[in-house]
Amino acid sequence: MAKQIIAVDLGGTQIRSARYDSDFKLLQRENTLTRAELGPIATVERMKAYIDRVLPASRDDIQGIGISSPGPLNPRTGVVIAPPNLPGWDNVPLGEMIADEFKLPVYVGNDANVAALAEASKGAGQGCRHLVYITVSTGIGSGIISDGRLVSGRDGLAAELGHIPIIVEQDRVSSVELEAAGPAIARRVKAALANGAQSSLRDQAGSDWERIDARLVGAAAAQGDPLAISSLAYAGRIIGMAIVTALLLFNPELVVVGGGVTKTGELLFAPLRQAVADHILDGAYVKDLRIERAALGDDVALVGAAALVATAGGNIDIGELGKRA
Amino acid sequence: MAKQIIAVDLGGTQIRSARYDSDFKLLQRENTLTRAELGPIATVERMKAYIDRVLPASRDDIQGIGISSPGPLNPRTGVVIAPPNLPGWDNVPLGEMIADEFKLPVYVGNDANVAALAEASKGAGQGCRHLVYITVSTGIGSGIISDGRLVSGRDGLAAELGHIPIIVEQDRVSSVELEAAGPAIARRVKAALANGAQSSLRDQAGSDWERIDARLVGAAAAQGDPLAISSLAYAGRIIGMAIVTALLLFNPELVVVGGGVTKTGELLFAPLRQAVADHILDGAYVKDLRIERAALGDDVALVGAAALVATAGGNIDIGELGKRA
Numbered sequence: 334m335a336k337q338i339i340a341v342d343l344g345g346t347q348i349r350s351a352r353y354d355s356d357f358k359l360l361q362r363e364n365t366l367t368r369a370e371l372g373p374i375a376t377v378e379r380m381k382a383y384i385d386r387v388l389p390a391s392r393d394d395i396q397g398i399g400i401s402s403p404g405p406l407n408p409r410t411g412v413v414i415a416p417p418n419l420p421g422w423d424n425v426p427l428g429e430m431i432a433d434e435f436k437l438p439v440y441v442g443n444d445a446n447v448a449a450l451a452e453a454s455k456g457a458g459q460g461c462r463h464l465v466y467i468t469v470s471t472g473i474g475s476g477i478i479s480d481g482r483l484v485s486g487r488d489g490l491a492a493e494l495g496h497i498p499i500i501v502e503q504d505r506v507s508s509v510e511l512e513a514a515g516p517a518i519a520r521r522v523k524a525a526l527a528n529g530a531q532s533s534l535r536d537q538a539g540s541d542w543e544r545i546d547a548r549l550v551g552a553a554a555a556q557g558d559p560l561a562i563s564s565l566a567y568a569g570r571i572i573g574m575a576i577v578t579a580l581l582l583f584n585p586e587l588v589v590v591g592g593g594v595t596k597t598g599e600l601l602f603a604p605l606r607q608a609v610a611d612h613i614l615d616g617a618y619v620k621d622l623r624i625e626r627a628a629l630g631d632d633v634a635l636v637g638a639a640a641l642v643a644t645a646g647g648n649i650d651i652g653e654l655g656k657r658a
Numbered sequence: 659m660a661k662q663i664i665a666v667d668l669g670g671t672q673i674r675s676a677r678y679d680s681d682f683k684l685l686q687r688e689n690t691l692t693r694a695e696l697g698p699i700a701t702v703e704r705m706k707a708y709i710d711r712v713l714p715a716s717r718d719d720i721q722g723i724g725i726s727s728p729g730p731l732n733p734r735t736g737v738v739i740a741p742p743n744l745p746g747w748d749n750v751p752l753g754e755m756i757a758d759e760f761k762l763p764v765y766v767g768n769d770a771n772v773a774a775l776a777e778a779s780k781g782a783g784q785g786c787r788h789l790v791y792i793t794v795s796t797g798i799g800s801g802i803i804s805d806g807r808l809v810s811g812r813d814g815l816a817a818e819l820g821h822i823p824i825i826v827e828q829d830r831v832s833s834v835e836l837e838a839a840g841p842a843i844a845r846r847v848k849a850a851l852a853n854g855a856q857s858s859l860r861d862q863a864g865s866d867w868e869r870i871d872a873r874l875v876g877a878a879a880a881q882g883d884p885l886a887i888s889s890l891a892y893a894g895r896i897i898g899m900a901i902v903t904a905l906l907l908f909n910p911e912l913v914v915v916g917g918g919v920t921k922t923g924e925l926l927f928a929p930l931r932q933a934v935a936d937h938i939l940d941g942a943y944v945k946d947l948r949i950e951r952a953a954l955g956d957d958v959a960l961v962g963a964a965a966l967v968a969t970a971g972g973n974i975d976i977g978e979l980g981k982r983a
Contacts, residue, residue: 405942414942462812463811463812479804479811479816480807480809480810484804484809484907484908485805485909486788486804486908486909486910487787487909487910487911488909488942489909490906490909490940490942490943491906491907491908491909492907493906493907493939494906496906496939497902497903497906497907498899498902498903498937499824499825500824500825500826500899501825502827502828503827506899506936506937574823574825574831577823578822578823579907581815581816581818581819581821581822582802582816582817582818582819582822582904582907583809583811583816584810584811584812584813584814584816585811585812586812611831612823612831614818614821614833615730617730617739617813617815618815
């Protein structure tokens with residue numbers, strides 16, 4: 334009797350669709366290019382076509398459609414506000430457009446919140462009731478599960494750890510993302526090179542310093558380059574302080590860190606853990622706390638979109654999923 | 659049929675006990691000195707005696723006993739860990755001691771969390787489902803209600819906005835409380851006086867600068883003293899930045915600021931609101947957001963302790979209280 338679930342991952346590059354059974358077992362998966370440059374109408378049409386591909390003959394067998402989308406978006410209304418990597422999207426009523434087409438319940442969640450649900454349901458956080466998920470790549474996103482439910486806030490704008498303000502110098506306020514995401518890691522290295530710093534990246538990049546990105550910095554750090562190591566370490570410390578804030582506000586049992594920048598491993602995680610140890614108020618917050626890399630790979634958004642349907646948009650306690658499964 | 663509730667406010671100075679009906683209407687109230695210097699056993703005995711005073715003839719009419727206590731404490735176990743203003747308290751199983759005596763359900767909550775429940779039930783936040791409460795006095799405490807339920811975390815240590823780390827100078831990390839609570843407001847004034855700053859407080863305090871506290875600074879600021887005004891404004895900005903962090907993580911509809919320091923009114927609130935406006939990521943977080951002073955006075959802890967019983971320790975949605983009442 335348990336119904337199947339349709340999951341969609343709307344990314345800046347790819348649209349992916351999948352069908353899962355009620356235990357999040359993958360039954361079918363399809364993908365195509367987003368072609369975001371064609372604008373929202375064309376992209377939503379492509380989404381519909383790829384949902385069609387994974388729909389079974391009878392829609393009665395389907396519990397609903399879950400969509401992971403770049404934010405900001407309002408999960409209560411299904412309106413996607415204005416994602417930086419989806420040009421031309423301006424208050425697109427994505428949830429309504431998909432629901433009108435398929436006459437099924439539709440849940441839309443921002444990609445980081447959806448990933449938090451995925452890690453709690455099938456990833457590093459299985460069985461956890463209090464989980465903080467952070468993804469560090471071009472930006473820093475986060476999703477938080479408190480007592481088994483997604484923290485959404487009044488308009489679904491909660492859980493934005495990447496944007497919390499930090500004072501970096503007297504009277505200069507920045508944010509976690511502006512100091513610690515991939516572009517910031519590269520920017521610090523380029524600024525140091527411009528100031529004459531020694532680094533293997535100077536030769537690698539030749540005269541074109543704009544080529545230097547977080548991936549190149551990570552590779553140089555892995556080879557022992559002190560400038561690259563120091564830029565990653567600074568990012569790790571800033572993320573560690575953001576984690577301290579999350580520990581004090583949510584007192585979780587698990588912090589999951591995902592995203593491309595975590596491929597640098599201990600070069601990021603060692604300073605991150607050190608910052609947590611240095612700045613936490615009390616040992617009780619870190620006793621038995623796990624800080625781990627994300628367990629799910631490329632399918633995290635699809636698994637999370639399926640979990641979004643199973644939890645009715647994050648409103649049903651994830652503990653109920655375990656009981657049902 | 660609706661049962662009555664016993665509420666206890668354990669403070670550093672006073673113990674207060676009360677009996678409420680199921681709509682939080684006060685039926686009886688008693689109080690005595692805590693005499694914390696006599697240690698935990700004597701204090702718990704005094705609590706028992708003052709619970710007895712408000713207990714009706716039949717315990718069958720009582721839903722439970724709610725206790726507001728200084729933290730840190732674990733609301734899941736009812737163990738009070740080591741409050742700074744209760745000397746000698748070291749992992750006191752307060753909930754169990756009271757439950758053993760009265761054979762009634764007992765719920766223990768830290769005073770700031772309990773105050774958040776009180777403001778949401780009967781104060782500035784009636785009808786709100788997403789509320790952040792901050793109290794600014796000798797310390798900075800907070801309590802957070804997300805989607806109708808108290809945010810507690812794994813061990814009840816969540817919602818500590820006062821302790822989030824802030825970088826105040828390159829490589830010097832402080833906390834919201836260490837920068838913006840009453841003692842910090844006074845400390846900055848004293849440091850400036852020691853450096854020769856002009857202020858009406860120099861004459862008032864005579865040679866005994868240690869007399870200067872946040873109350874005196876507030877009074878001088880109200881008279882237009884620039885040094886006092888500037889110290890309050892700095893505190894307001896720091897609290898405003900902490901509120902920005904809370905908005906980004908919880909996306910509430912209401913922020914309630916209570917505690918003695920809020921008696922300074924706009925001298926604190928104007929720079930606080932300015933910092934929120936300056937540092938918030940997006941206008942959506944502050945659209946229709948209310949930032950208000952606490953509405954409940956001295957009874958906030960008792961009302962909150964009663965709400966703690968009615969919500970079974972913050973686990974029942976506060977929306978259910980409205981339906982029942």
